[in-house]
Amino acid sequence: MSNQIKKRKLEKNVQDNLYFDSYSDVTIHEEMIADHARTNTYRTGIFENSSSIQGKVVLDVGAGTGVLSIFCAQAGAKRVYAVEASSIADQAVKIIKHNQMEDRIEVIKGTLETIDLPEQVDVIVSEWMGYALLHESMLNSVLFARDKWLKPGGLILPSKAELYIAPINDLVVEDRLNFWCTVKEQYGVDMSCMSEFARKCVMNNYITVNLVTVEDVLSHPSKFAELDLYSVTVEQLKSVKGPFKCECFGSSAVNALCVWFTVTFPCGDKPLVLSTSPFKQETHWKQAILYLHEPVDVMQDTLVVGEVNMYPSEDSSRHICIDVDYTIGQDKKHSKTFSIPDGYLEPQQLPVAT
Template identity: 80%
Template sequence: MSHVVKKRKLDKSRQDSLYFDSYSDVTIHEEMIADHVRTNTYRMAILRNSECIRGKVVLDVGAGTGVLSIFCAQAGARKVYAVEACSIAEQAEKIVKQNNMEEKIQVIRGTVETVDLPEKVDVIVSEWMGYALLHESMLNSVLYARDKWLQQPGGVILPNKAELYITPICDPVVEDRLHFWYTVKDQYGVDMSCMSDFATKCIMNSDITVNSVTVEDVLSHPARFAELDLNTVTVEELRSVKGDFTCECFGSAAVNAFCVYFTVTFPCPDKPALVLSTSPFKPETHWKQAVLYLDVPVDVVQDTLVTGEVSMYPSEASARHICIHVDYTIGEQKKQSKTFSIPDWSSEAQT
């Protein structure tokens, strides 16, 4: 039996509940800890900042299992406040105890917006990045913590900068799936080529698809379209993160999507900054890349210009979900526009 569902806006408490519940299972924490690029970059960044951390007070926003808090204690922090809103905080307490860190690390159950710390902090560390950087809106919590709890001047935020990039791509899997319907007649004697239009609408939809993009799929040098300085950016500015881009294609291909990815940078006194990158040109992370499929593929050749503007903003249905709007022009074609969003967390977001 089929039925029509209508999306409705979730109130903030329900949005938060769904969000925090998603971190109450072991799977997501296993995925994050097992992401060597992510976890080891944070470890190295914290150890390289030991001069800023030794003897100081650290706030870990969204501490999860507490691994970053332990890294900070290992780097010499006098005190670490590990703030975590979901039930994984109970496991974090066990991990802290198992590593004999109870004297240095205090796990606090609650959101950073509601907990009360006994003192200001010298350093904020947080792994706040979501898909396409801003999905989940956890950066808002980091900025709240910065404004309320970080010592000024001289406070340190790890990481302290984020950058967003876009590049046109050709996803060969999509090409194969769309072509499939033309092969059915040869295999089974039934012409199903009319399914092509339907398949195109289903596959090249308005969802932000989280997927791994290979280097071979990338059709130009990526273009940076936005940069966030965590020392100064405001929550108001996060309501619309946008920028222009210009790309020149490498050769003949069909552009059927854009790829959006991010980097974050950790300052390292007297040493080169450490960069955690989710680029297709770097080792894969659990964030993969955000893929935005066009309605219709567009053929390009060497040096074809792909230009436009990207705008990222919270969804009206759920402020923790990100929307990406792209205005783009490929070669001599007219300007096109498309808005993408990440599907709802749960069927409970519908009625």
Template identity: 75%
Template sequence: MSHAGKKRKLDKSRQDRLYFDSYTDVTIHEEMIADHVRTGTYRTAILGNSEAIRGKVVLDVGAGTGVLSMFCVQAGARKVYAVEACSIAEQAVKIIRQNNMQDKIEVIRGTVETVELPEAVDVIVSEWMGYALLHESMLNSVLYARDKWLSPGGLILPNKAELYIAPMSDPVVEERLYFWYNVKDQYGVDMSSMYDFAEKCIRNSDIIVNPVTVEDVLSHPARFAELDLNSVTTEELRELKGQFQCSSFGCAAVNAFCVWFTVSFPCPDKPQPLVLSTSPFKPETHWRQAVLYLDRPEDVVQDTVVTGEVKMFPSEESDRHISIHVDYSIGEQKRQSKTFSIPDWSSES
């Protein structure tokens, strides 16, 4: 793993505290509710499954403000257990009362791994996805709830996830790097020696979460992993991997890969599932895309083949943070590899 120095892994209790503390502020909840692709798709999916929800018991894992729990009541749920570990649960109680749903929704403060429910559930709903799908590792909690509380044949919303990768060319990176060659023209001082330092800083091993424009994507997306939430295990999530192959659209310099995900909801009255996509080819969501900058750009022409393997696993510093390792070949270039991580929490107070 490409780090300046190995950092001490955070103990699990500190990882969890930092994670749950991040949800105590209004900003993150505002961002999620305001994401109409996210929130609107969940509402459509829940109401679209009303036949399976009506008169049934639902578990909302990581309920937050309780909005999904309330959608379930709108879909006819008899009882909803809204499990939430952080203090936003207090606000959820107020919102649920404000909407006169307190008789049907019970907010339970705690993690799903530690709370007790009075009965099994027929449906599990959760918005568990993090950056690059698995960042925050909340899916583990959903799988725990599935194995402990979901009745046989029960419904999970969403019930499927897919991961995609594509090569890209980010012109901003090249503009930032060549900036140092242009300083002399502006100010009469040659600062081109900064290029190598700037390149090391910019083309680092961080997973950068940014919106990617369609024009910067250099191929059709390649799917490298698929998860069935009815059967996937936490052990399989310890190292999720898959092959990819794609062909470039035209002449450009590949300087990064971008990774994104979709999740799917069953649609009983339609032949195709309802898909929530974080693709750069679709409307932007608050997840944006995960951008992985290569150490150096590689030129491609029309139909240059890009192949490789992606591995996703918990980072060395925190089980809740994701690392992505990419082995790749671009055209005739020899196989290269690089490991990326989302910056860890250990530097936070």
């Protein structure tokens, strides 16, 4: 075996260890459970599918504190396998015992790809989504579980994910860029020459995770990708892409594009949707903001068109990169690649399956 291959494997092990270690602190789990939109939608989605869960075997991928496993047991599951690789699994055992569910929920500490189950399962439940949906690459483990452990015709909760994009005017950024032109009036020193430097620093190539207000959104969203969890493959996750087209509401300046996602639970005639849209209830995922090279003025019905391509980073398979080709109105086509910077995700900031 070559040294290069050994190095690659070591690097992946380090990445995985860092990832799972980030779930060992209470703060991140507190944030996830406190996200009412997230936790209550999962609870409702599980209970609404109780007819498919009663008396059945469930696999909870990335079980965290075990709350989804308990929901499934409450919905009538005969057996739940709660698989969790981080040390929070020890707390899940205590929580499950405290709720007198240990006869139906078995916590298995380990990665989904290395553990063994004594039987096939009827249902897979997982809260696998990260920032911009795919940051963390936990979906790969869900697909591995689907292909290895799910019975034919089995249920996956949630079963579908969709990605959306819209142009925005981030007023905070606009104020920061204008700040350097106001210094002379306040202090008698002209610092307007800092504006270009500030623009390069602020409108950088990083994916910024933050809340976007409804007032900042300049068009209806455009869906650019959809993932069917029953059929999507790991190979397809290496490039999740699609075109988008937005028509601006009125006169403003586009200084960023905003990306968010939804996941859907099958619930009879009216599916249940968990949305991270700025038009919906706030979630811990917030929105992913992609700052353009520079602001572009738009008017009513100005078209913002292009294509988005999301793929794993070469440096870390758990990190997402986003390529965006975009054209605003009559302006020329631009391209920009975005990533989440190293060290950005502290343990309390990482999304987790609980």
